[in-house]
Amino acid sequence: MATGIGGCTPQDALEQLQPLTDNPPDIAASEYRQRMQQAQHLMRQNGIDACYINAGSNLLYFTGTHWSPSERMVGAVIPAEGEVAYIVPWFEIGTFKDAQVVEAEIFSWHEEEDPYQLFFTVLASRGLAGHGRQYKIAICETASVTLFLGLQQHAGNMSLISAQPITGHCRSRKSATEIALMQTANNITLRVQQAAASILRPGLTARELVDFVDKAHRKMGTSGSYFCIALFGSDSAFPHGVKEPKPLQHNDVVLLDTGCRYKDYLSDITRTYVYGDASERQRFAWQAEHEAQAAAFAVIAPGVPCHKVDDAAREVLVSHGFGPDYQLPGLPHRTGHGIGLDIHEAPYLIRKQAQPLDIGMCASIEPMLCLPGEFGIRLEDHFYVTENGARWFTPPAKSIDDPFDIAP
Numbered sequence: 001m002a003t004g005i006g007g008c009t010p011q012d013a014l015e016q017l018q019p020l021t022d023n024p025p026d027i028a029a030s031e032y033r034q035r036m037q038q039a040q041h042l043m044r045q046n047g048i049d050a051c052y053i054n055a056g057s058n059l060l061y062f063t064g065t066h067w068s069p070s071e072r073m074v075g076a077v078i079p080a081e082g083e084v085a086y087i088v089p090w091f092e093i094g095t096f097k098d099a100q101v102v103e104a105e106i107f108s109w110h111e112e113e114d115p116y117q118l119f120f121t122v123l124a125s126r127g128l129a130g131h132g133r134q135y136k137i138a139i140c141e142t143a144s145v146t147l148f149l150g151l152q153q154h155a156g157n158m159s160l161i162s163a164q165p166i167t168g169h170c171r172s173r174k175s176a177t178e179i180a181l182m183q184t185a186n187n188i189t190l191r192v193q194q195a196a197a198s199i200l201r202p203g204l205t206a207r208e209l210v211d212f213v214d215k216a217h218r219k220m221g222t223s224g225s226y227f228c229i230a231l232f233g234s235d236s237a238f239p240h241g242v243k244e245p246k247p248l249q250h251n252d253v254v255l256l257d258t259g260c261r262y263k264d265y266l267s268d269i270t271r272t273y274v275y276g277d278a279s280e281r282q283r284f285a286w287q288a289e290h291e292a293q294a295a296a297f298a299v300i301a302p303g304v305p306c307h308k309v310d311d312a313a314r315e316v317l318v319s320h321g322f323g324p325d326y327q328l329p330g331l332p333h334r335t336g337h338g339i340g341l342d343i344h345e346a347p348y349l350i351r352k353q354a355q356p357l358d359i360g361m362c363a364s365i366e367p368m369l370c371l372p373g374e375f376g377i378r379l380e381d382h383f384y385v386t387e388n389g390a391r392w393f394t395p396p397a398k399s400i401d402d403p404f405d406i407a408p
Contacts, residue, residue, distance in 0.1 A: 002273050003402040005254075008198035010212050017195055019221035020187055024180035026263055031177060032064045032102050035170055036078055042166050043080040047136055049128050050079045051163050052119065054140035054147070057341040058167050060264065064101025073115035073147060075140065076104070079126040087115060087122060116150035120158075138163035172338055172346040173360035178265060179384050182340070182362060185222075185267035186382060186393040189259055192216040193271050194404050196256055200275050206230040206245035209256065217260045226266055226343065228258040236272065237376040239333060239368055251276035253375035259343065266343050269394060270366060270380035273403045282377075285369050286400040288320035289377040292367040293396060296335055296349070297383060300390035306353040310335040313367035314351075322369060329371040336364040339382055361385045362393075 039062065043051060053059050055067040055074040063084070067074055074092070077085045083104060088096045090108040097106075107122050109115045120129070128135050134157045139148055141164040152160055174182070195216050196209060209230040217225045229241050232248045236255040248254065254275050259268040272289075274282055296313040313335045317323055323330035336349035339362055347353070347361050366380035379397050383390040398405040 001276060002278070002400065003407040004194060004404045005197050005273060005275055006200045008195075010199045010215075013195045013199050013212075014215060014219050017191065017216055017219040019219075020184060020191075022184055022187070024184055024263075025177065027064065027177055027181075029064065029101050031175060032062060035062050036084055036102075038170055039078055039166050040080050042169060043078075043138070046165065048080060048138050048161070048166065049135040050077055050123055050126065051138040051166050052077055052140055052143070052151075053163070053167070054143040056142050058140050058142055058163075058171075061167075061171055061341055063104075065096070065099050067096070067099060069142070069144075071144075071146070073109075073119075073150075075143075077119070077122045077126070079123075079128065082126045085122050085125070087118060089115075114150075114154075116147070117154050119151055120154050120156075123158075133157075134159055136161060138166055141167065168346045171340060173358055174340060174362050174384065175360065178340065179360070179362070181263050181265040182267070182382075182384075183393055185260055185262035185265055186269065188217065188220045188222060188262060189267040189269045190394045192220060192258065192260075193256060193269055194406070196258075197254075197271070197273065197404065200248060200254065202248060202250055202275075204248040206232065206235075206247070209248075213256070213258050217258075220260075222260040222262055224260070226259045226261045229256070231255040231376070232275075234373060234375060236378075237370045237372050237374060239370065239376070239378070248275055251279070253282060253377070255376060255378055257378065257380065264341055266339055266341070267393075268339055268343060268364060268380065268382060270378045271397055271403055272377045272379060273397075273400055278400050282375065283400055284320070285371060285375070285377050288317060288322065289367065289369050289379050290397065290399075291320075292316040292331075292369075293365050293379050293381070296365045296367060297390055297392070297396075300357060300383060300385060302359055302385060302387060303356050306347050306349050306355050306357060307351050309349040309357075309365070310351050310353075310367075313365070317367065317369065329374075330369065331367050332370055333368065335367045338363045357385050359385050359387055 055069040214225040233252040257270040292313040334350035368378035397403040
């Protein structure tokens, strides 16, 4: 049996968990204002006159306002020059003000009124009307088609484009405060991963393990698991799980992928090991995955195109006889995804993605090996880019026999 796998009851494992003592600060109102100023700078560089930010993670990122998107238009208008404005249903103004971090003028609409027409009233209030020229207005990429079409019918000579080049550019480059929050989130989840490995036993169901992981995340001071995928044996060859997971049996591969939200920022860690005695085939695949993850990490530096990270991982896997390309047994998906306020966001480490890595970018490295009918191996840790290369948020698994590096 690998070190740290099994031998503990769920109750004892939970009792050993304690919230971490590190407590990085929340994002301050001043940082939200800096983010809006950066967006304005990018707009001016790209000839964009204003940017609409829809309710959801983009509104949270730029203004600090927690507001879930719905069929009602709620968001912020950031002009390239001038002050931000909010668009909110009239009956929600009180609640919205209570949620605000950065205060600004609020434009409201009643239920029978057209919020899309109000949007252009807001633009006019910021000097974006008339003057005989065509304005370029960026619309949040997470807004619904209904919202976009509603705006388009009133757009006139205004050109509506995607805001993703603005929002994605800003959000993909994390500040030191963001990285500190993500570090704590990942520290929590790594500790939960260790606790989860300790409670494994034959007959344990995936649901039991998922429930334990949620309790463990809560014990560590969070609101619980943001997500959790637990797979045993041949089920582990399916990256995102199966309809009816099998219970754990001796010598099964165990794949556990989970994360939590800490002060709005997310973690995401996968560990794979064997409950029992690893076979030669399991060891070979685990080592290939481990080497692929390390090779991908080694090429990361500012200016390196995202696809180079994916390329490096695939080259290692092909050298071990897996693939090529997306063929199975092998790696059927991208090597990694960005993370922050959303579990999947820019940058994406995928073939043909020429976007260069930049300081502050954060992403996963998880070149999963899928062996249909046998098992799957996914080792997932996240990194952030510094001027000197990449740094891990969490140390990668050490070995199939000591995945958490706790052997004496």
